[in-house]
Amino acid sequence: MAPDPVSQFASWFADAVEAGLPEPNAMVLATSSAGGLPTARTVLLKGYDQQGFVFYTNYESRKGRDLAENPRACLLFPWHPLRRQVRVEGKVTKLPREDSAAYFHSRPYGSRIGAWASRQSAVVRSRDELDARFRELAERWPEDPPLPDFWGGLRVVPSEVEFWQGQIDRMHDRLRYRHTKAGWTLERLAP
Numbered sequence: 009m010a011p012d013p014v015s016q017f018a019s020w021f022a023d024a025v026e027a028g029l030p031e032p033n034a035m036v037l038a039t040s041s042a043g044g045l046p047t048a049r050t051v052l053l054k055g056y057d058q059q060g061f062v063f064y065t066n067y068e069s070r071k072g073r074d075l076a077e078n079p080r081a082c083l084l085f086p087w088h089p090l091r092r093q094v095r096v097e098g099k100v101t102k103l104p105r106e107d108s109a110a111y112f113h114s115r116p117y118g119s120r121i122g123a124w125a126s127r128q129s130a131v132v133r134s135r136d137e138l139d140a141r142f143r144e145l146a147e148r149w150p151e152d153p154p155l156p157d158f159w160g161g162l163r164v165v166p167s168e169v170e171f172w173q174g175q176i177d178r179m180h181d182r183l184r185y186r187h188t189k190a191g192w193t194l195e196r197l198a199p
């Protein structure tokens with residue numbers, strides 16, 4: 009195992025890509041409201057480094073509202089064909105606006121209009137209403153839609169990261185990194 013969880017993640021992520029897993033960067037993001045109600049959904053990992061794990065979303069979505077009132081999250085990478093799972097826990101911070109802008113402008117035009125057209129997680133009357141909103145916004149910005157102020161990146165800053173590897177007889181390997189004042193400590197957990 010690597011001395012820190014991000015290096016270890018890099019190695020397992022490379023394995024997941026190499027193995028040809030569909031959407032190896034898909035991860036389940038769990039959040040909870042201030043009242044303690046948990047929800048989970050899939051998002052795409054768009055970057056990671058020693059600072060943490062980054063994804064992009066609508067800040068006013070359900071997950072966005074959860075994270076505004078309770079900025080803690082758990083991420084789960086379900087790499088079943090490799091008999092592997094990685095769980096990340098930590099605090100969540102917003103990406104600086106210039107970083108969100110750089111990513112937003114790298115997205116295809118339609119996805120950028122889509123971000124504007126969708127009040128993510130709100131109730132919509134119909135598919136037609138959604139499509140009409142898309143067309144209206146595409147007319148407004150025939151090219152280069154700006155970054156919406158309600159959209160951008162979030163970073164999960166890890167405090168614990170667990171690497172799970174399936175083994176025979178359900179005697180799996182579970183190795184957990186925990187961030188302490190002294191740096192990262194690595195412990196083995198019972199399967």
Ligand SMILES: Cc1cc2nc3c(=O)[nH]c(=O)nc-3n(C[C@H](O)[C@H](O)[C@H](O)COP(=O)(O)O)c2cc1C
Pocket residue numbers: 031034047048049050051052053063064065066069070071072128129
């Ligand atoms: C494979 C996959 C990847 C997804 N990636 C994202 C993503 O990166 N960002 C995002 O906002 N929604 C993404 N979604 C949609 C979310 O799962 C979810 O439906 C949406 O963000 C609204 O979630 P919420 O109402 O809990 O906030 C993805 C869905 C799937 C199935």
Ligand SMILES: Cc1ncc(COP(=O)(O)O)c(CN)c1O
Pocket residue numbers: 052064065115119
């Ligand atoms: C609504 C939404 N927002 C953001 C993303 C992130 O991916 P991309 O920036 O590649 O569209 C996805 C990917 N499925 C998505 O569905």
